[in-house]
Amino acid sequence: MTPEKPGPASATSREDGTTGRRRRFTRLLAATAVSRFGDGLHLTALPLLTATVTPDPTAFAGVTVAQTLPWLLVSLPAGALVDRLDRGRVIAVTNGVQAALAAALAVTVLSGGIGLPVLYAVAFALGCCQTLTESAAAALVPQLVPATALATANGRLTGADIIAGQLLAVPLAGVLFGAVHALPFLVDAATFAAAGLLLTGLGAGRARHPDSEPRASVPKDIAVGVRWLAADPGCRSLALVGALINTVLTGCFATFALFALRLLDVGDAGYGLLMGAVSVGGVVAGLLTGTAWRRGSPRLLLLLSLWVPAVACLSIGLTSSPLLAAAMLALVGFGGTVWTVVTITLRQAVIPAHLQGRVMSVFRLTSAGTAPLGAVLGALLVDSSGLRTPWLVGAGALVLAPLLAGPALRAVPEEASAP
Structure with a gap:
């Protein structure tokens, strides 16, 4: 478990120095807080929405399965893709996809056409995006933060995750759902769009692949x-x-x-x-x-x-x-x-x-x-x-x-x- 020597992960720092790294990490931190807030909204509101569609416990549990299944099915391919692509761009694009999914779900709820197949499909798709986003974010941090500041950076990201995704989003999701069933998903779409915009043009680049290891x-x-x-x-x-x-x-x-x-x-x-x-x-x-x-x-x-x-x-x-x-x-x-x-x-x-x-x-x-x-x-x-x-x-x-x-x-x- 020997620390990795400075190399490809520090290429960005050589280009624009400490100030540029700090600004990019601040953008990642803000985008993380906003997108985790959105995650908390839909993870809380989807079970509530399911309860309005069916009282069947088995069908109800299916939404939870659809939300968590991507971690088993998608996490390994997601990690491989993250190592091939620009990690900042991956997060921005997946946030944009999540915004579209949440907006489409809100429109479907407002139209009265919601059903279990739609709920399962949206829950699974949002879970896939979350898997890809979290994999990319964890791999991106060492490109934006010097090794001596990694613990502080990870602590801030984790704290933002908990505050936004649990302490704020969970109770608010219930309130919004009680007012209008589609409202948590509309707010969810807005948060994902905002997170994607925050990371647009981050310019972190992809980690350099060693020439000795062909694709x-x-x-x-x-x-x-x-x-x-x-x-x-x-x-x-x-x-x-x-x-x-x-x-x-x-x-x-x-x-x-x-x-x-x-x-x-x-x-x-x-x-x-x-x-x-x-x-x-x-x-x-x-x-x-x-x-x-x-x-x-x-x-x-x-x-x-x-x-x-x-x-x-x-x-x-x-x-x-x-x-x-x-x-x-x-x-x-x-x-x-x-x-x-x-x-x-x-x-x-x-x-x-x-x-x-x-x-x-x-x-x-x-x-x-x-x-x-x-x-x-x-x-x-x-x-x-x-x-x-x-x-x-x-x-x-x-x-x-x-x-x-x-x-x-x-x-x-x-x-x-x-x-």
Whole structure:
């Protein structure tokens, strides 16, 4: 897990210096906040719209499947395309496509012609665009930000994501949908159009492909990314730990609504506030992790991102106090965001510039693809031992996670002189 030497990823910085990089990153940050706001609107409003079309639980769940399926089907080809194309232009174009999709859905709703096939198709298409956008953005950051500022940049992007996509968009989507069913999708279209305009002409360019590696087909390009991740002990262990974390937290939150209503006795509004605490913790972590990286130890941050959620999960599994649960949920959000910022910063620093898209997509698929397994395991634990069990078992798994992260911890610098 040796840091990548300055090369193709720093070509932009040589052209226009620190000021140009800062302006371009600011545009990316603004576009990210605006587009994530749009994501939050349609991800919240689509299930509400589905409920007006059909009461069938299976058909209802189909929209969720359509929204998440692109991460399994499209993420690897998306990573290969991101490494072939201008990454800033990819984000701008996909935002434009999302604007058109959201606008078309709004018109369909207003005309009264909405049906399940349309909902499934739009949900899947928006998910494909989001997959491509996030892959391109993660690969673009090292082209816009010097290595010493990656942690701060990633923290700001993650914080903007949570604030815009969760704290602001989710409650507003319900209000807008209650007023006019098509309104969240009209606003969604406007946000995507604005995000696309912000990135038009960004001029980041594509990462230079080494002359020694001739262009191959997309499947062969994907295979290169898979082999690179498999051969790097540090990144490989981060992917495995990410899979464990995602399994644990998905299993815990799969039945948390029942936990909150039955064991914490908070009601529907209280459940919403508890979930909001997770987002608040994530925002705080996004704002602080960059500074902590520069002034402290990246290795310590990585350990804290595992142990803080472990203590929090244990506390949630043992408590019946809504206030303590809210505080511990904030710590879960805090630790999860620290993990996200630290690990993406480490990956950006060591993955070769021309492989960023492919390796990042393989990493994401490996670590995030365990969500369905986590949901099933969480439900099985609840059925066999009660609502507290996923949290208690999850705490134990997270305490042991550093053992799985051993290669990564050995490769992570104790000081932040070189991320």
